Amino acid sequence: MEFVNKQGRRDGSRGQYNRPAGIDTLGRVQPQDKDLEEAVLGAIMLEKDAYTVVCDILHPGSFYEPAHQKIYEAIQSLGAAQRPIDMLTVMEQLRLNGTLEEVGGPAFIAELTSRVASSANVEYHARIVAQKYLARELITFASNIEAKAYDETNDVDDLMQEAEGKLFEISQRNVKKDFTQVDPLIKMAIEQIEAAANRSSGMSGLESGFHDLDKITSGWQRSDLIIIAARPAMGKTAFVLSMAKNMAVNYNIPVAVFSLEMSNLQLVNRLICNICELESEKIKSGRLDSREWDQLMARIKHLYSAPLYIDDTGSLSIFELRTKARRLVREHNVQFIIIDYLQLMNASGMKFGSREQEVSMISRSLKQLAKELNIPIVALSQLNRSVESRTDGKRPQLSDLRESGAIEQDADIVCFIHRPEYYIKSDTDAEGNDIRNLAQFIIAKHRNGQVTDVRMRFRGQYTRFENWTDESPAYGETTIGSRINSADPLAESVADPLMGGSVDLRPGTADTPPPF
Numbered sequence: 001m002e003f004v005n006k007q008g009r010r011d012g013s014r015g016q017y018n019r020p021a022g023i024d025t026l027g028r029v030q031p032q033d034k035d036l037e038e039a040v041l042g043a044i045m046l047e048k049d050a051y052t053v054v055c056d057i058l059h060p061g062s063f064y065e066p067a068h069q070k071i072y073e074a075i076q077s078l079g080a081a082q083r084p085i086d087m088l089t090v091m092e093q094l095r096l097n098g099t100l101e102e103v104g105g106p107a108f109i110a111e112l113t114s115r116v117a118s119s120a121n122v123e124y125h126a127r128i129v130a131q132k133y134l135a136r137e138l139i140t141f142a143s144n145i146e147a148k149a150y151d152e153t154n155d156v157d158d159l160m161q162e163a164e165g166k167l168f169e170i171s172q173r174n175v176k177k178d179f180t181q182v183d184p185l186i187k188m189a190i191e192q193i194e195a196a197a198n199r200s201s202g203m204s205g206l207e208s209g210f211h212d213l214d215k216i217t218s219g220w221q222r223s224d225l226i227i228i229a230a231r232p233a234m235g236k237t238a239f240v241l242s243m244a245k246n247m248a249v250n251y252n253i254p255v256a257v258f259s260l261e262m263s264n265l266q267l268v269n270r271l272i273c274n275i276c277e278l279e280s281e282k283i284k285s286g287r288l289d290s291r292e293w294d295q296l297m298a299r300i301k302h303l304y305s306a307p308l309y310i311d312d313t314g315s316l317s318i319f320e321l322r323t324k325a326r327r328l329v330r331e332h333n334v335q336f337i338i339i340d341y342l343q344l345m346n347a348s349g350m351k352f353g354s355r356e357q358e359v360s361m362i363s364r365s366l367k368q369l370a371k372e373l374n375i376p377i378v379a380l381s382q383l384n385r386s387v388e389s390r391t392d393g394k395r396p397q398l399s400d401l402r403e404s405g406a407i408e409q410d411a412d413i414v415c416f417i418h419r420p421e422y423y424i425k426s427d428t429d430a431e432g433n434d435i436r437n438l439a440q441f442i443i444a445k446h447r448n449g450q451v452t453d454v455r456m457r458f459r460g461q462y463t464r465f466e467n468w469t470d471e472s473p474a475y476g477e478t479t480i481g482s483r484i485n486s487a488d489p490l491a492e493s494v495a496d497p498l499m500g501g502s503v504d505l506r507p508g509t510a511d512t513p514p515p516f
Helices: 034-046 048-053 065-079 087-097 105-114 122-150 156-173 182-198 211-215 236-250 264-276 280-285 290-302 318-332 355-374 384-391 405-409 421-426
Strands: 226-229 255-259 308-311 336-340 377-382 413-418 438-446 453-459 464-469 493-495 502-504
Touching: 034 048, 034 156, 034 464, 048 065, 048 122, 065 087, 065 105, 087 105, 105 255, 122 156, 156 182, 156 318, 182 264, 211 438, 226 236, 226 280, 226 355, 226 405, 236 255, 236 264, 236 336, 236 377, 255 264, 264 280, 264 290, 264 308, 308 318, 318 336, 318 355, 355 377, 355 405, 421 438, 464 493
Parallel strands: 226 377, 226 413, 255 308, 255 336, 336 377
Antiparallel strands: 413 438, 438 453, 453 464, 493 502
16 A cells, blocks of 8 residues: 655655655654854854863764754864864865865854853753763664564564674774863872871782792773683693682682683683692593592582682673673672783674784773773783794793784783793703793783783693792692591591681581681
8 A cells, every 4th residue: 555755755665755855753852952063163163272172972873964064064174174164264275175165155154153142151051962962872773673573584683783893983983081180089099098108018919829929010900900820731720719718718708700612511620720739631421539529529519609700602792791780790799800811802883903902902991991890910922923923932931822912902001921841841840940830920011010921830730820929739649638548537637728727527527718
């Protein structure tokens, strides 16, 4: 059935008329304020410093009227060329652009300046214009998503990713931060120093459990983005899990781990190897002798109720991460986030010319998220194969970061994990130093501190990193006894040097965790 519109033209839509631009299906006009737009343009041409006030708030698209957009484009051109901005220079620029008559001619430009007495309120007016523009963008965004949601050929998951990406893009346009006078910042800095002085550890940030590293960083600092990079098989995941265990179990710091590479069960198995000092092959096969079963059951209790949260979403987008991270901080007071690893993330819903541009956007977003949530974020990263072709010990450097130089730029700290024995295949290096189980934690960039190397011990059989100065039992040495293997089969407790104190093995006490 055909319908006749107001202009007498027929169309096949049910009850639809040709609507003027800016009017929706319910007859509502999009958010706009023509008078305020004119007031802003007039103030800019009236006062020489007005443009510097609004240039960070407005762009041509912020204006609803096409004529106002063209006028602001001319003003932008003058500002970029550092030329004076007034009625005459704007008219001249419009004439050069060939748009003077389109906007209403010299008479309309003169009329704009005559309507404004001063530019005293130009910033306030400009922010209202910007808010109207964002409201229009949200309306357009919602309409497009609604139309695509009705189309059953669209995949819902892809549509959600696209919606998140577009909404993130719109929200970024409204990210403005006012200047802060230095006095309150000095007060906050003094309070932070006093709080650190009152701590027995002297740390101002979150302790990682690696003492030499904590001395250099004073603990992981809030709002920092920390990149830990290494070649495959160097132990990136083992390191962050060792650190997560230290923080969540030993210091009771809520930690979230986003694993894009391994499942949550695989990560927990690694944690069990780490904390129980049992070889991963035995955990996988379940071939444990009675002593090892006692050791497993005694130490695994430390993992129960630990404030450790694991998300193993395989193809995690930066937008999903933001949503989940905010919820974890709000609901579980998470203070530390680990991402394994950065190159497996994506920015679904946004288009990029190259993978490098996408990684750059992800890197910047992680830094913004760390600042927004005011917590440290650690992201693991891969290194280029160029490391393997070196003949000077294959020590990694900043230029080896894979896919994007923006990672180095955005990060507050960039670290590398390097294990010389992996390449040398010997017990000593060229200088004769013992390198067995040696892991070098190389701090290559440190925005607020020194760059140096930290020596750690890597115990591959337990996928665990330790402090280099810790006394560790030799490979295969018994670390916890059992009633079966004990010289006294009725022994009530045995020493547990790893966790401290002793593990009570008396009947009826199996549910009581050993002390830290």
